[in-house]
Amino acid sequence: MGRTLAEKVWDDHVVRRAEGEPDLLFIDLHLLHEVTSPQAFDGLRQTGRQVRRLDLTIATEDHNTPTLDIDKPIADPVSRAQLETLRKNCADFGVRLHSLGDVEQGVVHVVGPQLGLTQPGTTVVCGDSHTSTHGAFGALAFGIGTSQVEHVLATQTLPLARPRTMAITVEGELPDAVTAKDLILAIIAKIGTGGGQGYILEYRGSAIEKLSMEARMTICNMSIEAGARAGMIAPDETTFAYLEGRAHAPKGEDWDAAVAYWKTLKSDDDAEFDAEVVIDAAALSPFVTWGTNPGQGSPLSAQVPDPASYEDASERLAAEKALEYMGLTAGQPLRDIKVDTVFVGSCTNGRIEDLRAAAEIVGGRKVADGVRMLVVPGSARVGLQAVSEGLDKVFKEAGAEWRHAGCSMCLGMNPDQLAPGERSASTSNRNFEGRQGKGGRTHLVSPQVAAATAVLGHLASPADLSDTDARTPAGV
Amino acid sequence: MEAFTAHTGRAVPLRRSNVDTDQIIPAHWLKKVTRDGFEDGLFEAWRKDPEFVLNKAEREGATVLVAGPDFGTGSSREHAVWALQNYGFKAVVSSRFADIFRGNSLKNGLLTVVLDQKVVDALQDLVENDPQAEITVDLEAREVRAEGITAAFELDENARWRLLNGLDDISITLQNEGDIAEYESKRPAFKPQTVQI
Numbered sequence: 001m002g003r004t005l006a007e008k009v010w011d012d013h014v015v016r017r018a019e020g021e022p023d024l025l026f027i028d029l030h031l032l033h034e035v036t037s038p039q040a041f042d043g044l045r046q047t048g049r050q051v052r053r054l055d056l057t058i059a060t061e062d063h064n065t066p067t068l069d070i071d072k073p074i075a076d077p078v079s080r081a082q083l084e085t086l087r088k089n090c091a092d093f094g095v096r097l098h099s100l101g102d103v104e105q106g107v108v109h110v111v112g113p114q115l116g117l118t119q120p121g122t123t124v125v126c127g128d129s130h131t132s133t134h135g136a137f138g139a140l141a142f143g144i145g146t147s148q149v150e151h152v153l154a155t156q157t158l159p160l161a162r163p164r165t166m167a168i169t170v171e172g173e174l175p176d177a178v179t180a181k182d183l184i185l186a187i188i189a190k191i192g193t194g195g196g197q198g199y200i201l202e203y204r205g206s207a208i209e210k211l212s213m214e215a216r217m218t219i220c221n222m223s224i225e226a227g228a229r230a231g232m233i234a235p236d237e238t239t240f241a242y243l244e245g246r247a248h249a250p251k252g253e254d255w256d257a258a259v260a261y262w263k264t265l266k267s268d269d270d271a272e273f274d275a276e277v278v279i280d281a282a283a284l285s286p287f288v289t290w291g292t293n294p295g296q297g298s299p300l301s302a303q304v305p306d307p308a309s310y311e312d313a314s315e316r317l318a319a320e321k322a323l324e325y326m327g328l329t330a331g332q333p334l335r336d337i338k339v340d341t342v343f344v345g346s347c348t349n350g351r352i353e354d355l356r357a358a359a360e361i362v363g364g365r366k367v368a369d370g371v372r373m374l375v376v377p378g379s380a381r382v383g384l385q386a387v388s389e390g391l392d393k394v395f396k397e398a399g400a401e402w403r404h405a406g407c408s409m410c411l412g413m414n415p416d417q418l419a420p421g422e423r424s425a426s427t428s429n430r431n432f433e434g435r436q437g438k439g440g441r442t443h444l445v446s447p448q449v450a451a452a453t454a455v456l457g458h459l460a461s462p463a464d465l466s467d468t469d470a471r472t473p474a475g476v
Numbered sequence: 477m478e479a480f481t482a483h484t485g486r487a488v489p490l491r492r493s494n495v496d497t498d499q500i501i502p503a504h505w506l507k508k509v510t511r512d513g514f515e516d517g518l519f520e521a522w523r524k525d526p527e528f529v530l531n532k533a534e535r536e537g538a539t540v541l542v543a544g545p546d547f548g549t550g551s552s553r554e555h556a557v558w559a560l561q562n563y564g565f566k567a568v569v570s571s572r573f574a575d576i577f578r579g580n581s582l583k584n585g586l587l588t589v590v591l592d593q594k595v596v597d598a599l600q601d602l603v604e605n606d607p608q609a610e611i612t613v614d615l616e617a618r619e620v621r622a623e624g625i626t627a628a629f630e631l632d633e634n635a636r637w638r639l640l641n642g643l644d645d646i647s648i649t650l651q652n653e654g655d656i657a658e659y660e661s662k663r664p665a666f667k668p669q670t671v672q673i
Contacts, residue, residue, distance in 0.1 A: 038509035145554035145580035
């Protein structure tokens, strides 16, 4: 019988397989950041262990880093101490680190692919659940806890039980206004936040094949929000073209050998998945969340659902609590929801294509009165690229704030936060209670919806913008 | 890791689904660089409400959390497990746990027990009606017991053996260091390296 993509990559990394034990898997790339590594390095110190493979390990600073005044000392002493701890650990153990201010600094899941370190057929781990992002390259990539971070540092392996596989087949053509973010939000709404639990997802089908690498990363990034640890997309010419010439991509003969191997990395025609979900791309439209988990979403054209319409008692209760927290009423059109803040950024939508898409919409228009729009590149390099294209000016002229790279408002660990009761349209990945700041209310959206929402002040898609509501010359 | 064989204690019923790790321990607590001192951050936002179940006097000293489905979703933060343990919980019961949270719990000796939703409902009913009711989570017998309820649970034999003996994963893996070295010697040259170019 044939094998799935996930099974092929898994099999190629088995260091040891024994009856009654989890497989011991070799890890090709270990990404570190300041939040989930300090206790792991402490563990190494206590046991007198070293980092086994410094050449497969790299660290960056992202969660705690401010996006303003990055040349000044970090104001929050606890955040500063955590970053200093990472710096000390990396210096003591010899780990390559890209600190705040460094040109390679940025959100860990933007940095790996941009350096060309994330490659097809590799195993990639990080103490961060959005490690699933790297699956866009046909890598087996998943988030781990701090105990496992220590385990990988010490042994470059992990003992793991083999997950089941689920195919998410997206056939047809995505309508013009529909992005990768809308697609993944619709998938999560369909299968639920626990739907992928215990599975590695493989996204495939004609609609997936047409996506750029950055769009594929947006999809795989949110696999975890469907409960799956990993999501994968088979590598193809789009993948190879993205990688070729990047700093850490193979060169010369190595490149040829790598591509020959990468071309074998697709599910065989007779491979069997443990489950399959089929999505009709043509039926999708811009999608937003109304609740407090990423599965609580609906098309932008819909209304806030009535909790009474849920048959399952626990879903009904969850919807009731979500509406209460979000300050919404059943039946209210989603387009009527007014926001205070718009956030464009994060490991989900903080790459250059995302910034270009948002800039195209706000260009020549103005952010609505009373709305704060933050644009945060996913990495310092994405920021430089945007500046070279003049996108920073476009955002600033529209009245948005242009910031330095970091996790920013995706989570409340740095100064970029919502105040209690404030509502955002956010291109990030989680709308959990308090995720963007205590009492903050989050609607997850695509960069295009975020930009249109910033202009109109309420949840909106670019199609809602008319020539009259904007396109006023800059400065008017 | 402390070994886990069996535990008996009073319980806290948490009737919410999709309790994500941001609720279990909010992000601002993650700035700490230790594994302890997280107890005050556990369910921090909900504990501001005096009616929240953890704030009830009769739940003081409870050690078993009986949670709704999809417990521990979201962020991979192991701090969520440490917060539950720092507060005093020894075991969590739910019909479904998020994968990463489950893995983290078993690596720290916090036993996460999967039971059918109807058994979880029965346990919640029991401890809601009688806050003094005790629940026994018996890993040796692979069984949860409470008044009028006996339910078997599954846990893979390897994880169970490690928990029963309080074994450290890294030491177990390093017993097979030769296998790792052999694998490393055969890795293709084109695999990525992080060394600065």
